Amino acid sequence: MSPRSGDSRSNAPKDAQGGSRRRSFRALLVAGYAVAGVVQVAVAARSKQIVDVPLSAQFGLFQLLPPTYWVGMGLIGFAMVLALRERSEILIVATGMLFLSILAGTPGLFESNARYWDSYLHLNEGRLIQATGHLPAGALGEYSANWPGTFLLDAILMEVGAAAPMPFLQVYPFLSGGLTFLAIFLFLRSTFPRPLAGVSAVLASLFAVWAQFHLSPQSLGFVLVLLVMSIMWRRPVRWRAMSALLFVGLVTMHPTSTLILLSILLMLSILSFFPIKKSDEVRENARFVRRLSLVYGTAWFSWLYFKATGSSQAAETAIATRIGSLISLPESTVNLATARTAENLFTVAPLLRFGSLGIYGLLALPAMAILWKRETSRPLVRLVLAALLGLAVVGGADILGFKGQFYDRCLLLFSVLAPAICLTGLGKIRLPKIANRAVIAILVAASLTAASTVYYQESFNYVSDQSVALSQFLERAPPKSVVYDGVFPTPVWIPGDQQTPLILVTFVQIYPTPLQEIPGVRPSYAVFDSTQHLWYRQWRGIETYRFYDSERASLSLIYDNGGGTIYLTGR
Structure with a gap:
């Protein structure tokens, strides 16, 4: 044995121990910045109370917050950046959940009452079910009678937590925000290259300004959609059972999110017929997608027509009254956009959101083209294309039949997909280091710009x-x-x-x-x-x-x- 080899063996445990210490120190550093940020946000919440949100505040609540709040959020954001540099999924998830949780719960820190008027109505319906022990009788048109899942869960959470209604409404957004980041991360991790999941989740959580964090069916519906899409492709029985269980929960909670998921499956089933000549593995995957679409679609339509009869009748009426207007869809889209912006009291934030959407859209197109050229990436492109087509169909049908009541849900899912698409596609080509950094900077700027508008309509929602x-x-x-x-x-x-x-x-x-x-x-x-x-x-x-x-x-x-x-x- 040479002295050199002997030194190498003797130093190996020391090197491993030193590496472990460095990782522990970095983890503590991340935790330290995060805790310091939480303390700063708490100090800010104690120092200021919002009693009015004037129209002059074009960015809404954010324009009224004290500097200490931004210092705290900056420290938590820096902790996220350090976690991304460490490439530790645990640290990324922990800091990301903390950041989005506080961002979602910010109004509750500075306002005396929980924001958003609908959240009071939703909680009240859950409490009525809890008090009477049954769904609303003789009220087929009520949301809680057709889709009771959210209301039952809210009542259970209040009962288990022994929480009073008003504090529960203020705490709920913190829980919703944390779960939303976790669901985004799990979905991106299971769908796109794993090393990109962390940064994609951070960008998506900032970009997804159409998410609802207050107590509502959509807040849970969005989380369930992402979780179902994270595991529904896995073949082991335990994953199929979990996917089916989550889907049943989604069906009972939020019809719009369910419809979006089914539209994606339908488009993926149609795309699975092409090309005609396929390998045996591709054929088997295509058959699996079609079977999944059939089973899930049957489950949803069964609930819609045998349980949610009030909603099914409303849908039939809307479709029947507008079935002759299909040809005027482009005109309806223009009219809707005009109606929503002609007398808008807030002019800056919508333009910023539109700009962020445009940046991601323009970068996503070449990214998908790059991925399509690679044979191994085509299944991913097919899934993304099916998602975009499904979202377009649901959004168009909403504008035609329901006057644009929920097309923002389509924008929400796009905001989750777009950062990962851009990073995955553009990462497949060799760019100069400065160009690569420029692309990242543009994506970060687009997400931060969108995030700045998350509470711009607080004047309408302030209670x-x-x-x-x-x-x-x-x-x-x-x-x-x-x-x-x-x-x-x-x-x-x-x-x-x-x-x-x-x-x-x-x-x-x-x-x-x-x-x-x-x-x-x-x-x-x-x-x-x-x-x-x-x-x-x-x-x-x-x-x-x-x-x-x-x-x-x-x-x-x-x-x-x-x-x-x-x-x-x-x-």
Whole structure:
């Protein structure tokens, strides 16, 4: 044995031990930056309370946050960068979940009440199911009667966690944000080259500004779609069983996410017929995709037509009334875009989002072309192409049949796919180092630009203490009273079976009939508040609001808290 070989053997354990120590030190460094960031964010939350989001804030909530918040998020972001450099999946997932969790829960740190009006309605429906022990009876049109999964899960989480309704609504976005990053990472890791999963997940989580983190069916539906797509291609029985279980949960929770998944499977099944000449392995994979599409499609349509009868009838009506308008789809698309932007109160953020979409779209096209030239990458390109075609079909059908109510879900899934497509495709060609860095910088800039707009519409979603007080006051009204318009949360702080039943009617439904000329035998009230005014300016039509606002002088004012007023309009 030579002295050289002896030294090598004796030094091997020391080198391994030294490498382990370096990894441990770097992991502690990442954790240290992350913890420091959390502390800074906590200090920021303690130092400032948001009580109003003015229209002058074109970036919404982000424009009002203190510098200490940005220092904290910067430290957590730096921890993510260090985790990516270490190429440690555990560190990447941990820092990514922490970052997106805080980003999703930011409104709850600075606002006194949970944001987003629909979240109160969704939680209230779950609490009603919990209180009565059954789904809503005789209410086929209610969402919770057709797709009860989310509401049952929310009720279970509240029961297990012994959480009060209002704190639960504020904590939920933190949980939703963390789960969303985990689902994005798992999907990208199982679909694209594994070394790119981390950076792709970080870019996608910043770019996916169409995600919903508040308590809603979509927040869980999006997570389940990604999890199903992560494992549904695996052949072992245990993975098939898990995929089927997750899909059943998705079916009961969110029809739109299920429809998007089925559209992708359908397009992939169609593409599997090409080319005609295929190897035995490719033929077997194609048959597997078609069988999967048939089984999952049958399960969804069975639920839709045998359980979700209210939703199926609504879908049939929408399709029947617009079946003759297929030829006008391009015109409908242009009209919808015009209607949504002509009187937009926020002009900067939509342009930034459009620019980010354009950058990713322009880079994704050559990336897919590069991947298609490589035989080994064609299955991936076929899957991505099926996804894009499926999203286009669902988005077009939404614009045609449902007036653009959920095409943003299609943009959401595209925002998850786009970074990974660009990185995978452009990574297959040899670029000068400076060009490669430039591409990465462009993608990072596009994602950060989109992320800056995530809360630009906070003026519409901010739930003030005054709006909560409006809801509390209306609980004193006689049962079955008619309440005309107003924006106030469902009183989830009161058990559902103890709430005062009210008949809610918007001004749009009665326009142009004056309030005092509406016949009726029930007590009736008109509500006016600042958020309501914004909604009419942005979406419903300001002339309708002004018509009824002009009647206020002739009505009896019975409540005014500075942020909202209630008038008696009937006996």
